[in-house]
Amino acid sequence: MATLRSRRELLTLSLGAGLVLPISSASADDSAKADFEVVHVTGRVGWLGDALREHFGLELSPEASERTLAIVIDSAEVLPLIEDSRGRAFRLDERLRSMNLDLVVRRYQKTPVLQVLQMLEVAADGARAELDYWCDVCAIAMYELKLCECCQGPIELRRRPVTP
């Protein structure tokens, strides 16, 4: 898991430094894919429809109101999130939609959608905790709220403090 470790090291180095902070770029190995940077974005996640109404006065069709997730970053910029296995966590667990968050995301050059790589909760005092889901029985982590992939039992939202 070298990539995970290096990402964690980069994350530790860059925490608390800024709103949108590049921490690494796509390597040559990724040249066949879309170009992206891995950055931190801080703010609140909710439905794109709510954010567009609040910040731009735009009204989506009712059937589209909860179709897309977005993060409103601290400068009131509204950026949609890709709803893959990590992004979907925000649809499945409303607790995540009431937190101040620091997300590690891929930001692509040619599309505004962000891909969530890691979720951190930001406490009022600025302390950060990494969020995921945990099954005590099986001792495995998951990225969204569901029954345990292994034992089919309940899992819990886990907060692991990140030392700056």
Ligand SMILES: [Zn+2]
């Ligand atoms: Zn389990």
